[in-house]
Amino acid sequence: MTTEPKPSLYERLGGVYAIASVVDDFIDRIMVDSRLNANPRVDAAHHRVSPPGFKYLVTELVCGATGGPQRYTGRSMQETHAHLAITTAEWDAFVDDFLATLDKFGVHGSEREELLAILGSTRGDIVVG
Numbered sequence: 102m103t104t105e106p107k108p109s110l111y112e113r114l115g116g117v118y119a120i121a122s123v124v125d126d127f128i129d130r131i132m133v134d135s136r137l138n139a140n141p142r143v144d145a146a147h148h149r150v151s152p153p154g155f156k157y158l159v160t161e162l163v164c165g166a167t168g169g170p171q172r173y174t175g176r177s178m179q180e181t182h183a184h185l186a187i188t189t190a191e192w193d194a195f196v197d198d199f200l201a202t203l204d205k206f207g208v209h210g211s212e213r214e215e216l217l218a219i220l221g222s223t224r225g226d227i228v229v230g
Contacts (some may be wrong), residue, residue, distance in 0.1 A: 109168030110215050114208070117164055117171065125158045126204040128152060136194035142185045166219045178226035192228045196220065 114120055131137055132152060136142040164171035175181065187195075199220060203213055 110212060111164060111167040111169035113212055117160070117169060119206075120163050120167070120169070121156070121160045121207070123202055123206050124156055124163060127199060128156045128159060128207060130198040130202060131195060133197055134194060137191055137198075140186065140188070140191055143191065146185060153166060161166065162217075167216075175186060178223045182227045186229050187227055188230060189228055 111120070114123075129152075132147050138147060158173070158175040161171045162173040162175065165173050196217075199217075203209075203216065208216065
């Protein structure tokens with residue numbers, strides 16, 4: 102008796118087009134979140150970065166992290182965020198935005214938990230205190 106291997110998270114999420122749609126909504130949320138933009142360094146970064154380019158890199162990152170064929174071509178999470186002095190409260194707001202996006206797209210169950218684990222694995226490279 103052989104069993105089919107479980108599809109990757111990338112496949113279960115619907116592939117690059119579905120992931121890009123989720124990333125599009127999520128980035129739109131964080132770019133205008135007053136809880137994040139209260140940090141002047143984050144606010145400046147949000148005005149310095151091209152939203153389409155930012156969305157592209159995050160889509161690459163999520164696709165690769167979920168088992169897709171895409172490879173992230175951006176800077177490391179630590180290098181990208183070190184100068185932003187992101188606090189625990191700002192991280193929590195970021196996660197709130199992520200959860201709102203997942204809710205909007207009906208991402209629940211194991212897929213939601215796996216995505217939260219991937220996101221959580223980056224916390225140490227992003228949050229300063």
